[in-house]
Amino acid sequence: MPITRPTLMVNPEVARRNIRAMMDKFNRLRIRLRPHFKTHQSLEVGNWFRREGIRAITVSSVDMAARFIADGWRDVLIALPINPNEIPVINTWPDDLALHLLVDHVAAVDRAAGLLKRPVDMWLKIDTGARRCGLVPEDSKAIMDLIRRIGRQSRMRLRGLLTHAGHTYAAANPAGIRRCHRDSLVRMAALQKQIRDAGGPELQISVGDTPACSVCESFTGVDEVRCGNFVFYDIMQYRLGSCRLRDIAVRLICPVIGSYPQRGEVVVHGGKVHLSAESISGDDGKPFFGMVAACHAADPWPMPLPRARVRSLSQEHGVVFLGGRRAARFLPGDLLAILPVHSCLTADLSKHIIDLQGRRIGSTISI
Amino acid sequence: MPITRPTLMVNPEVARRNIRAMMDKFNRLRIRLRPHFKTHQSLEVGNWFRREGIRAITVSSVDMAARFIADGWRDVLIALPINPNEIPVINTWPDDLALHLLVDHVAAVDRAAGLLKRPVDMWLKIDTGARRCGLVPEDSKAIMDLIRRIGRQSRMRLRGLLTHAGHTYAAANPAGIRRCHRDSLVRMAALQKQIRDAGGPELQISVGDTPACSVCESFTGVDEVRCGNFVFYDIMQYRLGSCRLRDIAVRLICPVIGSYPQRGEVVVHGGKVHLSAESISGDDGKPFFGMVAACHAADPWPMPLPRARVRSLSQEHGVVFLGGRRAARFLPGDLLAILPVHSCLTADLSKHIIDLQGRRIGSTISI
Numbered sequence: 001m002p003i004t005r006p007t008l009m010v011n012p013e014v015a016r017r018n019i020r021a022m023m024d025k026f027n028r029l030r031i032r033l034r035p036h037f038k039t040h041q042s043l044e045v046g047n048w049f050r051r052e053g054i055r056a057i058t059v060s061s062v063d064m065a066a067r068f069i070a071d072g073w074r075d076v077l078i079a080l081p082i083n084p085n086e087i088p089v090i091n092t093w094p095d096d097l098a099l100h101l102l103v104d105h106v107a108a109v110d111r112a113a114g115l116l117k118r119p120v121d122m123w124l125k126i127d128t129g130a131r132r133c134g135l136v137p138e139d140s141k142a143i144m145d146l147i148r149r150i151g152r153q154s155r156m157r158l159r160g161l162l163t164h165a166g167h168t169y170a171a172a173n174p175a176g177i178r179r180c181h182r183d184s185l186v187r188m189a190a191l192q193k194q195i196r197d198a199g200g201p202e203l204q205i206s207v208g209d210t211p212a213c214s215v216c217e218s219f220t221g222v223d224e225v226r227c228g229n230f231v232f233y234d235i236m237q238y239r240l241g242s243c244r245l246r247d248i249a250v251r252l253i254c255p256v257i258g259s260y261p262q263r264g265e266v267v268v269h270g271g272k273v274h275l276s277a278e279s280i281s282g283d284d285g286k287p288f289f290g291m292v293a294a295c296h297a298a299d300p301w302p303m304p305l306p307r308a309r310v311r312s313l314s315q316e317h318g319v320v321f322l323g324g325r326r327a328a329r330f331l332p333g334d335l336l337a338i339l340p341v342h343s344c345l346t347a348d349l350s351k352h353i354i355d356l357q358g359r360r361i362g363s364t365i366s367i
Numbered sequence: 368m369p370i371t372r373p374t375l376m377v378n379p380e381v382a383r384r385n386i387r388a389m390m391d392k393f394n395r396l397r398i399r400l401r402p403h404f405k406t407h408q409s410l411e412v413g414n415w416f417r418r419e420g421i422r423a424i425t426v427s428s429v430d431m432a433a434r435f436i437a438d439g440w441r442d443v444l445i446a447l448p449i450n451p452n453e454i455p456v457i458n459t460w461p462d463d464l465a466l467h468l469l470v471d472h473v474a475a476v477d478r479a480a481g482l483l484k485r486p487v488d489m490w491l492k493i494d495t496g497a498r499r500c501g502l503v504p505e506d507s508k509a510i511m512d513l514i515r516r517i518g519r520q521s522r523m524r525l526r527g528l529l530t531h532a533g534h535t536y537a538a539a540n541p542a543g544i545r546r547c548h549r550d551s552l553v554r555m556a557a558l559q560k561q562i563r564d565a566g567g568p569e570l571q572i573s574v575g576d577t578p579a580c581s582v583c584e585s586f587t588g589v590d591e592v593r594c595g596n597f598v599f600y601d602i603m604q605y606r607l608g609s610c611r612l613r614d615i616a617v618r619l620i621c622p623v624i625g626s627y628p629q630r631g632e633v634v635v636h637g638g639k640v641h642l643s644a645e646s647i648s649g650d651d652g653k654p655f656f657g658m659v660a661a662c663h664a665a666d667p668w669p670m671p672l673p674r675a676r677v678r679s680l681s682q683e684h685g686v687v688f689l690g691g692r693r694a695a696r697f698l699p700g701d702l703l704a705i706l707p708v709h710s711c712l713t714a715d716l717s718k719h720i721i722d723l724q725g726r727r728i729g730s731t732i733s734i
Contacts, residue, residue, distance in 0.1 A: 004456070060683040086372075273712065277644040331472065332474055333478055
């Protein structure tokens with residue numbers, strides 16, 4: 001059966017190698033790896049982690065937590081500041097679940113506390129530069145207020161300080177990633193010490209973004225890392241220097257629907273509803289939406305063709321530059337393999353994933 | 368029950384008004400409106416069109432066609448050049464279905480013809496400037512070859528010439544849209560005449576993009592239009608001048624999860640997996656990902672706040688600029704309503720839609 005619609009193919013061998021490499025690194029550093037499952041959202045890929053010995057996971061929504069809890073996971077961190085209105089759902093989850101929640105606002109603690117009927121572990125979300133969620137580490141007053149407020153709630157146990165140094169994604173190269181990471185750790189450690197010195201609780205430190213976890217070697221003072229993208233990697237990570245091209249474990253297999261050799265282009269069925277609208281800037285300064293490999297019966301896992309790029313996407317179409325001679329060789333019904341710019345979003349958009357033999361890996365993904 | 372996760376709200380009254388306005392216009396012009404259903408992908412919204420008298424529809428994939436055919440639609444155009452490997456699925460569809468397919472390559476005709484077991488209506492895809500799919504109208508040799516090739520297939524009936532002047536989206540304003548549209552019509556009419564003069568068949572002309580269908584009044588020679596976005600509209604269409612703000616029929620309702628008055632920002636649960644990664648350039652030259660309205664019990668359909676913008680998105684988070692005083696008023700659990708940049712992609716990412724009373728409109732959407 002040929003592939004007839006855009007379909008996400010995963011190379012289990014590459015993905016498992018990525019999992020093992022990250023586990024080896026953090027086992028060696030004696031730091032807990034709590035991988036972020038938002039990248040794959042797949043029960044089956046989750047099982048690959050489980051088989052390697054992972055027990056603690058990160059997710060990015062209550063819905064995603066529910067999915068993995070139903071599949072037997074019992075140590076789950078929801079890495080999105082808690083919305084108090086989701087507490088009634090959380091109350092229905094099993095008693096033997098270690099549930100970790102994020103908070104950065106006293107109003108969230110107060111509103112959640114009034115509804116909460118189960119014990120939860122709390123983490124203070126700290127903003128070390130990403131300017132998304134979290135209290136800035138220097139805002140001692142708000143942080144100490146929040147610690148006291150949590151301390152008064154019998155069902156909440158304060159466990160630690162958590163940050164996502166997402167600004168590593170704006171770094172130009174591994175040296176830039178190391179700088180962000182180092183600065184983030186220094187500020188987290190200083191905050192931890194300040195709380196301890198003020199008579200506050202002993203707090204763990206949780207950090208984690210795939211660029212830093214891939215590139216950096218120094219994690220002094222860190223108790224837990226929460227990287228996720230590394231299981232699949234993608235063009236963005238490759239460009240940051242987090243991985244090699246051969247570490248990218250996913251391809252979106254797309255049928256060709258048009259061939260335009262005079263433009264050096266083909267058009268595939270594969271658009272923003274499959275790859276997402278995420279682009280990255282090319283060497284020529286123009287954005288592109290993926291690298292491109294040719295599918296051959298002889299090579300089930302082709303590497304990208306030089307200079308071949310997804311130039312533009314609309315809802316269901318992708319315009320692929322191949323060069324004139326190559327474009328003429330691809331006819332409607334033939335297949336191309338696209339290496340996505342952002343594998344988390346591409347996986348989220350996929351209804352299911354297949355392996356190199358075209359077999360479905362597990363059931364439907366995406367919440 | 369409060370809304371606890373990012374949820375697409377549709378104002379049925381506004382959407383139906385948009386449907387009726389477009390129908391009135393093309394009824395007046397005596398042109399067939401074959402609306403594109405990729406915007407909503409919803410059986411229930413499809414029924415709103417049906418109740419207004421629409422019988423012919425456009426979709427952008429075989430899967431999407433199957434969904435609407437199963438719901439009783441019997442005149443369907445798949446506006447993506449046909450992938451011959453999907454013909455076996457098409458062969459299973461009901462006999463009383465008028466099925467319209469797109470083609471721009473002899474190889475697609477040959478490969479499809481060998482598999483086809485039912486009559487289909489064929490349309491030549493013509494590229495009048497969007498540089499996506501289609502033959503350029505001046506490439507008479509390829510066009511006449513394709514016409515002859517289709518003519519030899521007993522199950523294929525050639526119906527017309529079809530274009531999508533998608534380059535109207537790059538226009539700066541309604542005058543630019545009118546220029547693209549006029550140029551596109553002139554080239555389509557010239558091609559139609561040239562084919563007729565060469566002894567070829569009498570062909571219909573199908574065009575359609577929401578900007579041109581919203582803004583232009585002259586459709587001389589056109590038999591069919593296929594606009595789709597107009598049912599919901601969005602910020603992109605508003606910026607092009609296709610609609611007024613009050614014509615935008617959708618809001619993504621998002622719970623606040625963080626409040627950062629010192630930055631003038633709040634963070635909502637609502638990210639690229641809900642709104643898509645699509646952005647548009649603001650007056651300050653910076654991209655933004657949506658306009659923002661405050662949800663009030665008193666006003667179930669709030670209009671956007673001046674200067675409030677979604678500044679950045681990650682997978683599940685959205686950073687919203689409100690201004691310092693306003694940001695302080697929103698606490699975790701409160702709701703904001705985001706007007707999306709691109710409603711087609713936002714709807715595709717939604718599991719279901721709700722009306723102003725929070726009732727689900729129909730079942731799961733998105734194929």
